[in-house]
Amino acid sequence: MKRSPEARLLPRLRVMRGSTILLGPGKADLLEAIGRLGTIRDAATELGLSYMRAWNLVQTMNDGFREPLVIVHRGGPTRGGAELTATGHAALTLYRELESEAVDATKKTWTKLRKLFRDT
Amino acid sequence: MKRSPEARLLPRLRVMRGSTILLGPGKADLLEAIGRLGTIRDAATELGLSYMRAWNLVQTMNDGFREPLVIVHRGGPTRGGAELTATGHAALTLYRELESEAVDATKKTWTKLRKLFRDT
Numbered sequence: 001m002k003r004s005p006e007a008r009l010l011p012r013l014r015v016m017r018g019s020t021i022l023l024g025p026g027k028a029d030l031l032e033a034i035g036r037l038g039t040i041r042d043a044a045t046e047l048g049l050s051y052m053r054a055w056n057l058v059q060t061m062n063d064g065f066r067e068p069l070v071i072v073h074r075g076g077p078t079r080g081g082a083e084l085t086a087t088g089h090a091a092l093t094l095y096r097e098l099e100s101e102a103v104d105a106t107k108k109t110w111t112k113l114r115k116l117f118r119d120t
Numbered sequence: 121m122k123r124s125p126e127a128r129l130l131p132r133l134r135v136m137r138g139s140t141i142l143l144g145p146g147k148a149d150l151l152e153a154i155g156r157l158g159t160i161r162d163a164a165t166e167l168g169l170s171y172m173r174a175w176n177l178v179q180t181m182n183d184g185f186r187e188p189l190v191i192v193h194r195g196g197p198t199r200g201g202a203e204l205t206a207t208g209h210a211a212l213t214l215y216r217e218l219e220s221e222a223v224d225a226t227k228k229t230w231t232k233l234r235k236l237f238r239d240t
Contacts, residue, residue: 012133016127067236087236101229105226109221113135
């Protein structure tokens with residue numbers, strides 16, 4: 001008898017302004033990958049996004065925040081490289097804090113809800 | 121000068137089993153609408169879903185829980201009507217609790233993150 005995988009609770013927190021997502025799970029992952037890999041192209045590849053899509057997500061974030069979250073180096077020795085600004089690091093850290101706070105706060109109720117699922 | 125709308129934090133909590141969403145924002149809204157309106161068709165219309173789509177969402181929920189969340193009356197005086205079972209009411213209530221717990225727990229960090237957004 002095939003056993004179903006365990007049920008999980010995923011908090012997908014979205015920061016919306018009007019119909020624009022300023023920050024959400026996908027954008028947070030993109031920031032993290034850019035910070036780690038140092039280029040938008042490599043980050044896009046890792047996340048399975050087109051370069052254009054990743055670039056548009058970065059633009060949306062940069063436009064929505066007081067200071068850009070990502071800076072792209074267009075020339076010089078680091079041409080093509082990208083890095084998170086201090087605001088970019090702060091936004092990513094705060095977003096991950098929101099996620100873990102949401103998970104921690106819901107543990108008790110989640111345990112109650114899980115009992116209603118069909119046995120796995 | 122046009123002022124942007126205020127940024128909001130939306131917790132979109134997803135209960136996943138494998139790649140199946142057992143319960144999430146859309147399904148919770150559907151349960152709520154079925155409970156209020158008494159038919160899947162009226163609930164679908166209110167939420168802008170096709171009847172088939174709403175029916176499939178109900179089936180996914182009914183299959184994933186220990187007991188069905190929604191019962192459909194196929195004959196008799198309430199033919200075509202649908203109602204939430206006790207488990208359906210419990211699941212919806214617990215899901216709404218998860219949402220409000222997530223919002224409450226993130227208030228402080230959310231206040232910090234908001235300060236990074238461009239002025240509205």
